[in-house]
Amino acid sequence: MKNVNWKEEIEKRKENLLQDTQGLLQIRSVLEEDKAADKAPFGPGIEMALDYMLELGNAQGMQTKNVDGFAGHIEIGEGQELIGILCHLDVVPEGDGWTVDPFGGEIKDGKIFARGAIDDKGPTMAAFYGMKMIKELGLPLSKRVRLILGTDEESLWRCVDHYFKHEEMPSSGFAPDADFPIIHAEKGMLNIDLKQGAAAENCQHPNVLESFSSGLRLNMVPDQAEAVISGSEELEESFQQFLKSRNLTGSSSKNDVGLILTLIGKSAHGSTPEFGVNAGVLLASFLAGADLDEQGKAYIGFVKDHLGSISGEELGIKAEDNVSGILTVNPGVFDYSREAGGTIGLNIRYPVKHSGEMVLDTLQKLVDVKSFSLEVTKHTKPHFVDENHELVQTLKKVYEEQTGQPGNPIAIGGGTYARSLEAGVAFGALFPGREDVAHQKDEYMFLDDLFSAAAIYAQAIYELAR
Ligand SMILES: [Zn+2]
Incomplete structure (x- = not known):
C-alpha cells in the first residue's frame, strides 16, 4: 500500500x-x-x-x-x-x-x-x-x-x-x-398513538377536565402543557404549591369555561428525552391528585401510572442492550377534550438487539386492559x-x-x-x-x-x- x-x-x-x-x-x-x-x-x-x-x-x-x-x-x-x-x-x-x-x-x-x-x-x-x-x-x-x-x-x-x-x-x-x-x-423507532375509548355521556361530576394539551411533535419533549378544568376553583392553590415544591414554572388563570393551568417544561429531542422536562407528564401528575370526572380521570390516570419515566418501565417495555443502551419513551403529544376523549402520541426508541414486535405485544396487552386502543403510525427498524x-x-x-x-x-x-x-x-x-x-x-x-x-x-x- x-x-x-x-x-x-x-x-x-x-x-x-x-x-x-x-x-x-x-x-x-x-x-x-x-x-x-x-x-x-x-x-x-x-x-x-x-x-x-x-x-x-x-x-x-x-x-x-x-x-x-x-x-x-x-x-x-x-x-x-x-x-x-x-x-x-x-x-x-x-x-x-x-x-x-x-x-x-x-x-x-x-x-x-x-x-x-x-x-x-x-x-x-x-x-x-x-x-x-x-x-x-x-x-x-x-x-x-x-x-x-x-x-x-x-x-x-x-x-x-x-x-x-x-x-x-x-x-x-x-x-x-x-x-x-x-x-x-441506531435504535429502532416506533411512533404510536394511544386512543382513549368512547366518551362517557352526561357527565354530572362537579369538576370536569375540559381539555388537556401538550406538545406539537412526537420527536420533541413537550415544553408546555395546558389543562382547562371546569368547576374547580380550589385547584389553583394546590397547583401553585405543586409548582413550588418541584421548582417548576407555570401559571393559572380563569376564563368563562373554568380554570386554566399552564406548566412549563424543557424541550429536548425525542431521541434523548432524558435531557428534557416533559410538561405534559408533569401536569398530569399534578391533576392525578384532583377529583375529576371519570373520563378525565382515566386519561390523566393513564399518563400518571404508565408514562412517569422515560425508560418505559411502567409500560412494561423496559429494555437495554450492550450496544445501544436503554429503550426510551417520549410522550410527545397529548390531546384531550371532553367531547372527543384523549390521545397520547409516543415516540419509542428501542435498542438494536431488541424486537419492536415484542414492544408492541406488551403495549397491546396493557391498552386492552385500560380501554385504550393502539395505532402504530411509523415503525423504523434498528440499524x-x-x-x-x-x-x-x-x-x-x-x-x-x-x-x-x-x-x-x-x-x-x-x-x-x-x-x-x-x-x-x-x-x-x-x-x-x-x-x-x-x-x-x-x-x-x-x-x-x-x-x-x-x-x-x-x-x-x-x-x-x-
Ligand atoms: Zn443531512
Whole structure:
C-alpha cells in the first residue's frame, strides 16, 4: 500500500476545494415540488445542484449517472465490489435571521457560511475531493467507489428509495451526514398513538377536565402543557404549591369555561428525552391528585401510572442492550377534550438487539386492559453494523491516525442517512466538540474541518477500496 500524506495533498488543492464548495453552496437547492418537471421531481434548485456535482465528476473523467433526477452517482475504481458514500444535496429552507447571504458561501473568520455548509454540501464536497485526490494520484483500486448523491434527505427520502430500486446496493459504505467519529448503531423507532375509548355521556361530576394539551411533535419533549378544568376553583392553590415544591414554572388563570393551568417544561429531542422536562407528564401528575370526572380521570390516570419515566418501565417495555443502551419513551403529544376523549402520541426508541414486535405485544396487552386502543403510525427498524466489521475497523483506524483522537463507534437514538445503506455507518463530518449548526441561521463549516474531513475521507476511501 502506498503511503500518502493526505493532509499535504489537500493543502495543494485548498483553493479549488473552496471554489467548488462555494459554487455548490450558491445553488438554492430547496425542495420545490410545485416547480417539478420531468427528470426534476424536486424542482429546479435541486436539479441544478445535482447537475453541478455530476459535472465536477465528468470534468475529472469519472463515471457519472443521473438517475431520473431523483439522485445520481460519481464512480471511480474497478472490480466487483462496490463501496458507497451516501451524501445529499438538498437543504432545508434558509429561514430568517441570517447575518450573511444564506446562499453566498461567504468565507470569514475561518468559516464558510451558507445553508448546507455542514448539512450536507460541505461534507459532500470533502468526500468528492477524497475521490478526486485518489484519481489524480493514480492510486489503483480493486473495488469501485460510488459517491451517491441524494436529493430528498431533508424531506421524504424519495431519492434513495428510487435510487436503490434501480441501482446496485453497495456491499458497505458510509454517510458523511452526521458526526465524527462513527455512528454504527441506531435504535429502532416506533411512533404510536394511544386512543382513549368512547366518551362517557352526561357527565354530572362537579369538576370536569375540559381539555388537556401538550406538545406539537412526537420527536420533541413537550415544553408546555395546558389543562382547562371546569368547576374547580380550589385547584389553583394546590397547583401553585405543586409548582413550588418541584421548582417548576407555570401559571393559572380563569376564563368563562373554568380554570386554566399552564406548566412549563424543557424541550429536548425525542431521541434523548432524558435531557428534557416533559410538561405534559408533569401536569398530569399534578391533576392525578384532583377529583375529576371519570373520563378525565382515566386519561390523566393513564399518563400518571404508565408514562412517569422515560425508560418505559411502567409500560412494561423496559429494555437495554450492550450496544445501544436503554429503550426510551417520549410522550410527545397529548390531546384531550371532553367531547372527543384523549390521545397520547409516543415516540419509542428501542435498542438494536431488541424486537419492536415484542414492544408492541406488551403495549397491546396493557391498552386492552385500560380501554385504550393502539395505532402504530411509523415503525423504523434498528440499524446496526457490528463494531468488528471491517468497515468500522477501517474507519476507526483512519480517524485515529488522522486526528490523534479516539475513534470508537457510538450508538444513537436513530435517524441518520446511513440507514439507507444495508451495511452503512455515519462518518462525520461534524467533529466532536463543534457546535451543531445544521438547520440553523448562519450555518457554517470551519475551513479546517472541511480540509480535515477531505483528508480523512480520502484515506478512508483508499483503504476501503484498495
Ligand atoms: Zn443531512
